[in-house]
Amino acid sequence: MNRTQLLQGTLDLLILxxxxxxxxxxxxxxxxxxxISQDGLRxxxxxxxPALHRLEMRGEVRSEMTTSExxxxxxxxxxxxxxxKRLNQETETWEAFALSMRRVLEEGQ
Amino acid sequence: xxxxxxxxxxxxxxxxxxxxxxxxxxxxxxxxEIEAHRSRGVSAEEARRLAxxxxxxxxxxxxSSRAVRATWLDTVWHDARYAVRTLSRTPAFTLAAxxxxxxxxxxxxxxxxxxxxxxxxxxxxxHADEIRTLRTMFTDGRITSGLVGxxxxxxxxxxxxxxxxxxxxxxxxxxxLRADGTPVSIVVSGVxxxxxxxxxxxxxxxxGFTPEYFRQNGPNGAILxxxxxxxxxxxxxxxxxxxxxxxxxxxxxxxxxxxEMDVPRGTDAWFNLxxxxxxxxxxxxxxxxxxxxxxxSVLSQRLAAVAAVLGHDFxxxxxxxxxxxxxxxxxxxxxxxxxxxxxLSATALILVLACVNVANLLLARASRRSREVAIRAALxxxxxxxxxQLLTESAVLASVGMVLxxxxxxxxxRLLLRYGASQLPRLxxxxxxxxxxxxxxxxxALCALGIALAPVLQLARRGVMxxxxxxxxxxxxxxxxxxxxxxxxxIVEVAVAVTIVAGTGLLVRSFLNLQHDDxxxxxxxxxxxxxxxxxxxxxxPGVSRTWAHTLFTHLRGIHGVTEVAGSSDFPMGDxxxxxxxxxxxxxxxxxxxxxxxxxxxxxxxxxxxxRVTRGRGFTDDDRATTGPxxxxxxxxxxxxxxxxxxxxxxxxxxxPQVNRASQRPIVGVVNDVKYASLWxxxxxxxxxxADQAWGGIFRLNVVVSTExxxxxxxxxxxxxxxxxxxxQLAVTVRPVAxxxxxxxxxxxxxxxxxxxxxxxxxxLATIGIYGMIAYASAERHSEVATRMALGAxxxxxxxxxxxxxxxxxxxxxxxxxxLAYGAGRLASSWLYAVRxxxxxxxxxxxxxxxxxxxxxxxxxVGRAARVDPALALRFE
Numbered sequence: 001m002n003r004t005q006l007l008q009g010t011l012d013l014l015i016l017x018x019x020x021x022x023x024x025x026x027x028x029x030x031x032x033x034x035x036i037s038q039d040g041l042r043x044x045x046x047x048x049x050p051a052l053h054r055l056e057m058r059g060e061v062r063s064e065m066t067t068s069e070x071x072x073x074x075x076x077x078x079x080x081x082x083x084x085k086r087l088n089q090e091t092e093t094w095e096a097f098a099l100s101m102r103r104v105l106e107e108g109q
Numbered sequence: 110x111x112x113x114x115x116x117x118x119x120x121x122x123x124x125x126x127x128x129x130x131x132x133x134x135x136x137x138x139x140x141x142e143i144e145a146h147r148s149r150g151v152s153a154e155e156a157r158r159l160a161x162x163x164x165x166x167x168x169x170x171x172x173s174s175r176a177v178r179a180t181w182l183d184t185v186w187h188d189a190r191y192a193v194r195t196l197s198r199t200p201a202f203t204l205a206a207x208x209x210x211x212x213x214x215x216x217x218x219x220x221x222x223x224x225x226x227x228x229x230x231x232x233x234x235x236h237a238d239e240i241r242t243l244r245t246m247f248t249d250g251r252i253t254s255g256l257v258g259x260x261x262x263x264x265x266x267x268x269x270x271x272x273x274x275x276x277x278x279x280x281x282x283x284x285x286l287r288a289d290g291t292p293v294s295i296v297v298s299g300v301x302x303x304x305x306x307x308x309x310x311x312x313x314x315x316x317g318f319t320p321e322y323f324r325q326n327g328p329n330g331a332i333l334x335x336x337x338x339x340x341x342x343x344x345x346x347x348x349x350x351x352x353x354x355x356x357x358x359x360x361x362x363x364x365x366x367x368x369e370m371d372v373p374r375g376t377d378a379w380f381n382l383x384x385x386x387x388x389x390x391x392x393x394x395x396x397x398x399x400x401x402x403x404x405x406s407v408l409s410q411r412l413a414a415v416a417a418v419l420g421h422d423f424x425x426x427x428x429x430x431x432x433x434x435x436x437x438x439x440x441x442x443x444x445x446x447x448x449x450x451x452x453l454s455a456t457a458l459i460l461v462l463a464c465v466n467v468a469n470l471l472l473a474r475a476s477r478r479s480r481e482v483a484i485r486a487a488l489x490x491x492x493x494x495x496x497x498q499l500l501t502e503s504a505v506l507a508s509v510g511m512v513l514x515x516x517x518x519x520x521x522x523r524l525l526l527r528y529g530a531s532q533l534p535r536l537x538x539x540x541x542x543x544x545x546x547x548x549x550x551x552x553x554a555l556c557a558l559g560i561a562l563a564p565v566l567q568l569a570r571r572g573v574m575x576x577x578x579x580x581x582x583x584x585x586x587x588x589x590x591x592x593x594x595x596x597x598x599x600i601v602e603v604a605v606a607v608t609i610v611a612g613t614g615l616l617v618r619s620f621l622n623l624q625h626d627d628x629x630x631x632x633x634x635x636x637x638x639x640x641x642x643x644x645x646x647x648x649x650p651g652v653s654r655t656w657a658h659t660l661f662t663h664l665r666g667i668h669g670v671t672e673v674a675g676s677s678d679f680p681m682g683d684x685x686x687x688x689x690x691x692x693x694x695x696x697x698x699x700x701x702x703x704x705x706x707x708x709x710x711x712x713x714x715x716x717x718x719x720r721v722t723r724g725r726g727f728t729d730d731d732r733a734t735t736g737p738x739x740x741x742x743x744x745x746x747x748x749x750x751x752x753x754x755x756x757x758x759x760x761x762x763x764x765p766q767v768n769r770a771s772q773r774p775i776v777g778v779v780n781d782v783k784y785a786s787l788w789x790x791x792x793x794x795x796x797x798x799a800d801q802a803w804g805g806i807f808r809l810n811v812v813v814s815t816e817x818x819x820x821x822x823x824x825x826x827x828x829x830x831x832x833x834x835x836x837q838l839a840v841t842v843r844p845v846a847x848x849x850x851x852x853x854x855x856x857x858x859x860x861x862x863x864x865x866x867x868x869x870x871x872x873l874a875t876i877g878i879y880g881m882i883a884y885a886s887a888e889r890h891s892e893v894a895t896r897m898a899l900g901a902x903x904x905x906x907x908x909x910x911x912x913x914x915x916x917x918x919x920x921x922x923x924x925x926x927x928l929a930y931g932a933g934r935l936a937s938s939w940l941y942a943v944r945x946x947x948x949x950x951x952x953x954x955x956x957x958x959x960x961x962x963x964x965x966x967x968x969x970v971g972r973a974a975r976v977d978p979a980l981a982l983r984f985e
Contacts, residue, residue, distance in 0.1 A: 027141035046164050050173040074137045
């Protein structure tokens with residue numbers, strides 16, 4: 001598992017987690033990302049959109065152009081059933097991974 | 110998985126391009142980000158800067174989003190639009206490339222559609238490749254007509270044989286009486302039950318023969334040819350049930366054959382034959398249809414077995430007989446494969462030339478566009494992506510070229526039809542069928558791949574992009590690999606051009622040989638026309654003979670006419686009747702020996718310019734009342750007299766049995782005349798003089814020999830004399846030379862096409878080489894300027910620039926000569942009396958191509974050498 005893949009997987013997971021709370025547009029997801037991770041996990045906003053589009057191509061999120069407040073057109077993303085399934089799976093995997101990492105690190109101390 | 114498919118489909122169905130949506134989404138993001146910054150009190154300008162910074166590279170984000178969303182179709186569409194944009198920015202380049210491709214594809218498609226109709230599908234019958242003609246021969250050296258008999262065909266109907274159909278036909282000349290009593294000379298063929306099913310063309314009108322027509326004492330009927338129906342019956346839709354009236358009988362009309370039906374060749378009406386299936390009378394042309402996917406060698410083995418059984422059962426007429434089969438198409442149009450192969454290879458080579466030219470243009474452009482490509486690579490475009498882009502660009506070029514090319518081909522074919530439709534039997538069926546369109550599409554694919562190949566290969570070379578970047582378009586020597594590619598292409602162009610031009614030369618030479626070949630008679634200054642004397646006023650034999658004699662006397666009186674004669678048949682007409690013969694020294698085992706016979710008036714040999722090589726020709730003293738005599742040709746002597754002095758021999762003839770009473774001495778030998786066509790072999794022929802053969806005269810081929818170089822001058826006078834004798838007789842008078850030339854139409858077409866190819870090849874090679882040298886010289890602009898600033902003379906520079914071009918031309922010419930020699934060797938067995946290494950042809954081809962190439966080299970070099978060094982260096 002190389003670094004990009006790890007990061008990408010993490011980003012997907014975070015996006016799905018945010019969308020689980022409710023549909024949102026790109027900028028909304030981006031600012032939620034920064035809040036959730038308390039600026040600790042800084043992701044480039046540039047990589048957010050390719051990730052969103054990739055998730056959409058996989059069918060894990062779907063999107064719709066909407067006309068929102070003050071007549072602004074925005075693309076709103078929502079999680080799909082496939083997305084929820086992946087989120088659950090990945091959360092388990094991630095927790096298992098985090099657990100084993102912690103064990104390794106604690107043992108090393 | 111399904112969700113993914115739907116996402117893709119949604120993507121495809123979306124009308125707006127992906128980029129627009131992504132841009133819109135990002136704009137929304139940036140606006141919101143700016144607002145968020147502004148609400149924290151950041152200045153408008155700073156907020157904008159921060160928003161853009163946080164997003165990272167805008168272009169990169171768009172591109173990577175696009176890469177995620179885009180399907181291959183989007184990519185192609187994107188590339189195609191990009192290609193159209195770039196191409197429209199360089200109109201001169203695009204025009205040159207597209208017009209070269211259009212010419213290349215247009216010419217090849219036009220030629221292919223003609224070849225398709227005239228050469229590839231020369232026969233209109235369904236699955237014509239299964240049809241064979243059937244002949245017989247004696248294996249013990251006895252001589253036979255080669256015709257087949259009913260008994261043999263009965264045996265071949267055995268279902269265990271790999272044969273689906275067998276048929277017989279016998280041909281004869283008859284005179285049709287029209288409703289108003291005017292006579293028309295027609296060819297009638299008697300056919301058996303298997304005949305129409307074998308050729309498998311539906312009748313145009315009516316139902317045709319039913320089985321009872323072929324039973325002994327069954328009814329009689331006739332099927333008209335489409336031509337006769339349109340001509341003599343005016344295309345009457347109610348013709349079925351009317352009567353076809355001949356001077357010697359008639360039959361009810363049962364139907365009209367398909368327009369394409371033409372077996373045996375020239376038949377105007379088919380009658381039903383009622384044959385005894387056990388008859389051994391060998392009097393018919395045989396045909397069979399091979400069971401699909403059976404090889405000819407299997408057929409030959411099975412036929413040999415049948416022949417052995419027949420020989421055992423009927424040792425007299427069938428003993429030691431063998432079957433011979435030939436592909437029907439070969440027997441009708443001769444072997445056209447050589448012509449086809451030559452023409453199609455030339456087509457392929459022309460296309461190579463066109464592609465090389467366009468590839469050149471692209472290559473030259475690619476090296477000018479090196480900066481663009483390098484920048485795109487630096488921005489993260491993968492090599493595959495750039496290659497796909499280049500390929501798309503070439504595909505766009507090739508598509509436009511194909512559309513224009515097919516339009517061009519259409520126009521060219523229309524023109525060709527106007528010019529040559531009457532010359533070539535099957536040309537009227539030239540059509541843009543699926544095969545032609547498939548061909549054009551294949552050409553498109555080949556061109557697109559061919560022209561993209563060079564730039565893409567260059568791209569694939571490691572380090573090329575880095576070098577492009579480093580050179581930054583400023584170069585002294587130009588990209589080395591580009592120059593190597595250009596050199597290779599000049600070599601290819603020159604070699605291909607030499608090959609095509611030399612091939613054209615060989616074909617033209619072959620055609621000229623054929624045309625100037627001695628047919629055994631002199632066609633110069635001679636006219637010919639058909640005369641049919643069958644109205645009520647000619648019913649008395651004496652009247653018709655006196656009439657013909659008077660006409661000849663009048664014709665001889667025309668100024669410039671030197672001789673007039675008549676004959677029952679005419680060379681190049683293939684209408685000689687076949688009679689059985691019996692030599693005075695032969696025993697009874699020589700059965701069914703056949704020779705062609707022709708009845709002539711006494712002055713015929715003189716009027717035709719034929720030579721009497723032994724004895725004498727006919728004279729006016731050979732009359733009905735004097736002892737009957739016969740004149741034979743040299744082939745007759747070689748084949749039937751076995752070294753005997755012909756002037757001591759006598760023979761009898763007849764049909765269907767030899768008439769013993771007809772025995773007469775040979776008084777002279779004349780030279781051989783080619784009958785069916787110029788390349789056909791000569792056959793044994795014997796000539797009888799009219800007064801000793803005919804009672805009255807029905808049909809006569811009249812030949813008028815004149816002292817004019819162009820005998821057409823006498824046509825009006827000849828026609829007037831005939832009209833004076835009988836105002837109702839309208840005759841078509843043609844120069845004999847035209848009659849001969851009409852047998853060469855296919856060869857002429859092939860040769861004309863090749864001449865077009867040759868011109869095209871020289872033109873394309875010239876344009877290509879001119880372009881390449883001009884490009885290479887322009888690339889070395891600064892080098893030339895530097896050299897000249899350092900004191901090089903104009904002559905030095907001229908030599909420097911042209912040397913490379915000349916060396917490369919020489920290399921191409923050498924390879925071309927080798928290729929032409931090889932191609933000539935392959936083709937020489939197909940060509941008529943042509944040597945593969947004809948120094949004159951190869952030399953001319955070489956001089957022509959190299960000459961043109963050198964001029965195409967020197968003009969741009971001369972221009973480059975006139976450069977003003979100061980100006981050039983400043984420009985750089």
